[in-house]
Each structure stands twice: as structure tokens, then as C-alpha cells.
Amino acid sequence: MVSLLARLPRLSRADALPLAGLAAAASVAVSAAGLIGLGLALVVVQTLDPVGGQSVGDSAVLAGRLWLLAQGAELTIASGPLVLAPLLLTLGVAWGLSQAGRGVVRLRGSLTTAQALQAAGVIAGVHLLLTVLLALLVDSPDAGVGLLRTTVGAAALAVVATGWGVGRESGLLEAALPPGPVRAVLRGVLAGLLTALGLCTAVVAVALVSDAHGYGTLSGSLGGAGAGAVGLAGLALLLLPNAAAAVLGLAAGPGFFVGSATLVSVHGVTLGAVPALPLLAALPDTQAVPLIAFVSQVIPVVAGLVAGATVGRWFGDEDGGSVVAGLAGIVTGMLLGVVAGVLTWLAGGSLGDGALAQVGAPPPATAIAVAAQCGIAAAVAAAVSRWRALG
Numbered sequence: 001m002v003s004l005l006a007r008l009p010r011l012s013r014a015d016a017l018p019l020a021g022l023a024a025a026a027s028v029a030v031s032a033a034g035l036i037g038l039g040l041a042l043v044v045v046q047t048l049d050p051v052g053g054q055s056v057g058d059s060a061v062l063a064g065r066l067w068l069l070a071q072g073a074e075l076t077i078a079s080g081p082l083v084l085a086p087l088l089l090t091l092g093v094a095w096g097l098s099q100a101g102r103g104v105v106r107l108r109g110s111l112t113t114a115q116a117l118q119a120a121g122v123i124a125g126v127h128l129l130l131t132v133l134l135a136l137l138v139d140s141p142d143a144g145v146g147l148l149r150t151t152v153g154a155a156a157l158a159v160v161a162t163g164w165g166v167g168r169e170s171g172l173l174e175a176a177l178p179p180g181p182v183r184a185v186l187r188g189v190l191a192g193l194l195t196a197l198g199l200c201t202a203v204v205a206v207a208l209v210s211d212a213h214g215y216g217t218l219s220g221s222l223g224g225a226g227a228g229a230v231g232l233a234g235l236a237l238l239l240l241p242n243a244a245a246a247v248l249g250l251a252a253g254p255g256f257f258v259g260s261a262t263l264v265s266v267h268g269v270t271l272g273a274v275p276a277l278p279l280l281a282a283l284p285d286t287q288a289v290p291l292i293a294f295v296s297q298v299i300p301v302v303a304g305l306v307a308g309a310t311v312g313r314w315f316g317d318e319d320g321g322s323v324v325a326g327l328a329g330i331v332t333g334m335l336l337g338v339v340a341g342v343l344t345w346l347a348g349g350s351l352g353d354g355a356l357a358q359v360g361a362p363p364p365a366t367a368i369a370v371a372a373q374c375g376i377a378a379a380v381a382a383a384v385s386r387w388r389a390l391g
Contacts (some may be wrong), residue, residue, distance in 0.1 A: 019104075019108060019111075019115060019118060019119055019122075020118065020119075020122050022104055022107065022108070022119075023100075023104050023118075023119045023120075023122035023123045023126070024122055024123075024126045026100035026101075026103055026104050026123060027097070027100055027122070027123040027124075027125075027126035027127045027130070028126060028130065029100065030093075030096040030097055030099075030100050030127065031127060031130045031131075031134075033096065034067060034092065034093060034096060035060075035063055035064065035067055035134075038063040038066060038067060038089075039059055039060045039063040041063075041234070042059040042060075042062055042063050043056055043059045045234065046059055061138050061140075064134050064137065064138040065138050065143060065145075066086065066089060066238075067089070067093075067131075067134065068131070068134065068135055068138070068145060068150055069082070069084065069085055069086060069089075070085050070086055070087075070089035070090040070092075070093055071085070071090065071093060071131060071150065071153045071154045071157050072085055072149060072150070072152070072153025072154070072156070072157070072346075073135065073145060073146060073149060073150040073153060073154075074145070074146035074149045074150070075143050075144065075145060075146070076143070076144040076145075076146065077142065077143050077352070078142065079351070079352035079353065079356075080350070080351075080352035080353030080356075080357070081146075081350055081352065081353070082349075082350070082351060082352065083149075083349035083350050084239075084242070084348075084349035084350070084351060084359060085153075085242075085346060085347075085349065086235075086238035086239055086242070087238075087239070087241035087242050087245070087346065087347055088237060088238045088239070088240060088241050089238050090157070090346075091241070093157060093161070094157060094160070094161035095161075096161075097123065097124075097127060097157070097158055097161035097162045097165065098161045098162065098164050098165030098168075099165060100123050100162070100165065101119065101120055101123055101161075101162045101163075101164075101165030101166035101169065102165040102166070102168065102169040104119050104123070104166070105119065105165075105166055105169040105170045106169060110170075111170050113172060116166050116167070116170045116172055119166055120159075120162045120163050120165075120166040120167075123158070123162045123166075124155070124158035124159050124162045124163075125158075127154065127158040127162075128151065128154050128155050128158055131150065131151075131154040132147070132150070132151055132154070135147055135150045180316075180318075180319055181311075181315065181319045181320070181324065181325075181328045183314065184310070184311045184314035184315050184319065184328060185311060185328050185331055185332050185335065187310050187311070187314050188307040188308065188310040188311035188314075188328075188329070188332040188378065188382070189307060189332055189335045189336055189339060191306050191307055191310040192303040192304060192306055192307030192310070192332065192333075192336045192374060192378070193303070193336065193339055193340075193343075195302060195303045195306040195307075196248060196251075196299055196300065196302075196303035196336075196340070196370075197241070197244050197245075197248070199251075199296075199299045199302065199303070200244040200245070200247040200248050200251065200296070200299060201240065201241075201243075201244045201247075203244075203247045203250075203251075203292055203295075203296050203299075204240065204243045204244055204247055204282055206292055207282035207283075207290070207292055208279075208281060208282045210292075211281050211282065211285065232277070232278050233278075235277070235279075236277070236278060236279040239279055240279075241347065242347040242348075242360070243279060243282070244347075245343050245344050245346075245347030245348075245360065245361065246344075246347065246348075246360055246361050247296060247299075248299070248340060248343070248344065248361065248366065248370070249344055249360070249361020249362065249365075249366045250264060250265060250266065250293055250296055250361070251296040251297055251298075251299040251300055252299075252300055252340070252361075252365075252366050252369035252370045252373065253265070253266065253267075253297075253365075253369045254361060254362050254365035254366050254369060255267070255361065256360055256361040256362075257358045257359060257360065257361075257362075258274045258275075258280065258283065258356075258359055259272060259273070259274060259351070259355045259356040259357075259358065259359065260272070260355050260356075260357065260358060261273060261355055262274055262283070264283060264284060264293070265289075265293075266289055266293050266294060266297060267289075268287070268289065269284050269286070269287050269288065269289055269290075270287070271283070271284070271286075271287060272355070273355065275351060275356070300369070300370050300373035300374050300377070301373055301374075301377045302377075303336065303374055303377075304329075304333050304336070304373060304374035304375065304376065304377025304378040304381065305377045305378070305380075305381045306381075307329070307332050307333065307336060307374060307377075307378045307381070308329040308332065308333075308377060308378035308379060308380065308381025308382035308383075308385065309381045309382070309385045311325060311328050311329055311332050311378065311381075311382040311385070312325050312329075312381065312382040312383070312384070312385025312386040312388075312389060313385055313389065315328070315382075315386050315389070321386060321387075321390060322383040322384070322386040322387040322390070323383070324386075325382040325383050325385070325386035325387075326379045326380070326382055326383035326386075327379070328382055329375070329378035329379035329380070329381060329382030329383065330375045330376075330378065330379045332374075332375075332378045332382070333370075333371055333372075333373075333374035333375025333376065333377065333378040333379065334371045334374075334375055336370055336371065336374040336375075336378070337367045337368065337369075337370040337371020337372070337374060337375070338367060338371070340366055340367055340370040340371075341363040341364060341366055341367025341370075342363070342367075344360060344361040344362070344363045344366045344367075345363040347360050347361075348360020348361065348363070
């Protein structure tokens with residue numbers, strides 16, 4: 001009897017918990033870890049202020065508002081609606097939810113489709129509930145939270161991120177993808193997007209380094225000693241993907257806006273009053289189009305070439321020859337345009353009423369321009385890559 005019991009599978013602690021309870025706990029852990037980490041970072045920054053910064057409570061409220069903005073919330077402040085998601089923080093929230101979904105599947109082992117959907121639904125639902133409760137807590141007359149936009153943004157982010165994590169770990173995502181060129185096209189889109197964002201980030205870095213004096217002067221003029229410098233550097237880091245998305249609009253052709261009076265494009269530069277944010281030191285100092293803006297025009301082409309080469313490499317023997325690969329490259333470029341449009345829409349927004357109501361690259365024009373340039377480049381690269389693979 002003892003030997004029989006010893007051979008029985010042991011019930012782990014994860015298996016002892018109900019699936020819904022485990023998923024809910026994982027979702028709570030993501031929000032708790034994110035808010036506590038963000039709050040502690042703000043408290044540390046405030047301690048660097050020699051004249052005394054915000055209190056711990058004020059820092060916690062600010063952390064909550066940043067958490068909401070990262071999920072697409074709208075804050076109504078004295079200058080008007082503030083709608084600008086710090087995309088680096090958004091990526092952090094999405095990564096946490098994705099890891100929560102993967103962790104639940106990993107702890108419970110193989111799940112049926114119904115169980116996987118249940119786990120994803122619970123994680124997303126609990127996250128949405130916590131986000132709405134947070135919005136109600138930090139809402140105030142001087143910074144009102146738009147509950148509808150906050151709810152929709154948090155729900156969309158939670159569903160996409162959790163669904164990705166659960167689907168990838170459980171194998172449902174792999175099973176749902178049809179065989180053939182579709183997987184090669186999706187890999188090409190991802191490779192092209194990462195290439196474009198990496199190059200756009202490099203352009204932002206070059207522009208900042210070329211005007212490092214302006215960055216330092218603007219940062220010093222805002223005061224706050226060490227606290228101000230560290231805080232502004234942290235804010236610039238959170239908004240770095242937003243700046244990269246704006247550069248993508250510049251590289252594609254339409255350019256980007258920083259309010260109605262400031263437009264930067266390869267066709268001309270119009271300068272107006274902009275917020276006192278050191279990251280904006282990367283903007284041109286004169287009406288002349290900077291050299292880096294002209295150089296950045298190769299970014300869509302390079303991204304298309306990388307995407308097309310990826311498609312050609314991942315084509316199988318049964319997927320077709322170079323002609324089919326070229327057609328798949330065109331589709332890849334078009335999808336890259338769609339993704340670019342969505343990205344610039346997410347990265348843009350408004351910093352108030354009037355002159356600062358529009359910030360970022362125009363999504364429709366950017367999407368069309370990227371699709372056209374990447375489509376041609378990806379078609380050529382995919383056809384050549386496939387032709388070389390066939391020998």
C-alpha cells in the first residue's frame with residue numbers, strides 16, 4: 001500500500017489552487033508590483049530634492065496616474081485633456097500581463113482550450129477591475145480621470161497581452177496560425193517593425209547628442225536640482241518609444257507635430273512654442289531641415305528589406321517560389337504600414353487644448369507611406385532571398 005501511494009502523482013500547491021484563483025492572484029501581482037515599483041521610483045526621486053519634494057501620498061497618486069496614462073487613460077487638467085501614453089510603461093504593463101498568463105499555464109501544465117480561455121479571461125477581468133478602482137481613487141477636481149476611455153484602454157491592453165501570453169505558452173496561438181506563407185509574413189512584419197523602431201530610436205539619440213547643450217540648459221532651467229534632472233531623464237525614457245514613433249512619421253514623409261505650430265518633416269520645418277521637456281531638445285533649432293531628417297528617409301526601405309529577407313528565409317519548399325515570395329513581401333509591407341499607423345496612433349495624443357491638441361505623427365498618412373515604401377522593398381528582398389534559397 002505504501003509503495004502504491006508513493007507512486008501516485010503528488011498534488012502540487014499550484015494544482016491545489018482553483019484555476020480562477022491562481023489567475024486572479026497573478027493578475028493582482030502584476031498591478032501591485034507595477035504600482036509599488038513606480039511609486040518607489042518616484043519617492044526616491046523626490047528624496048533628491050534638497051528643498052523637499054512631494055509627499056509619499058502625492059507620489060503614490062502620481063504613480064497611479066502614470067499607470068492609467070500608460071493604458072490609454074485621459075486626464076482632464078487645467079490646460080485641457082492630457083492624452084499621451086508613455087509607451088515604455090505601456091510595454092511594461094503588457095509584458096507583466098503576458099508573463100502572468102504564461103506563468104499560470106506553466107504552473108498548471110497542459111490546459112484545455114476552455115481552461116486557457118478561462119485563465120486569460122480572469123487575468124484580464126481582474127486587471128480591468130483593479131484599473132477602474134485605481135481610476136476612481138486618483139480622480140480629483142484638478143486631474144479628472146476619463147472613466148470610459150480608461151476602461152476601454154485597460155480592457156484592450158489586458159485582452160491582447162494576456163491572450164498573447166496564454167496562447168503562446170499553451171500552444172493555442174501556434175495551433176491557430178494557418179500553415180504556409182502566413183507564418184513567414186508575420187515573422188517578416190515583426191522583423192521589419194523591430195528594425196524600424198531600432199533605427200528611429202537611433203535617430204532620436206543622434207538628435208539629442210547633437211544638441212546635448214540644449215538638453216542640459218533646459219533641464220537645468222526647470223530646477224529641482226538632482227531630483228529634477230533624474231525625474232526628467234526618467235520621463236524622457238518613458239516617452240522614448242513615443243519619440244521613435246514620431247521619427248517613423250518623419251522618415252516615411254508626413255512628419256510629426258508637437259502642437260499646431262510645430263511641424264517637422266523632410267519638406268520643411270515650422271517651429272512654435274513647445275512644452276519645456278528636455279526630450280524636445282532633439283527638435284531642430286532653425287527652420288532648416290536637419291541632415292538627420294534626410295538620412296532617416298532610408299528607414300522604411302531598410303525595414304522593408306529586412307522584412308522581405310525574413311519572409312524569403314522562412315518560406316518552405318511547399319510555399320512556392322520567388323514570385324509567390326515577392327507577393328508575400330508586398331503583403332508584408334502593407335501589414336507593416338497598418339502596424340505603423342496603429343503605433344503612431346498609440347504614441348500620439350494631446351497635451352491640452354488649443355495649440356497642443358495634436359502631438360505625434362498623423363497615423364493615416366504614416367500608414368500609407370510606410371506601406372508603399374516597405375511593400376516595394378519587401379517584395380524585392382523576399383523574391384531575391386527565396387530565389388537564392390532555391391539555388
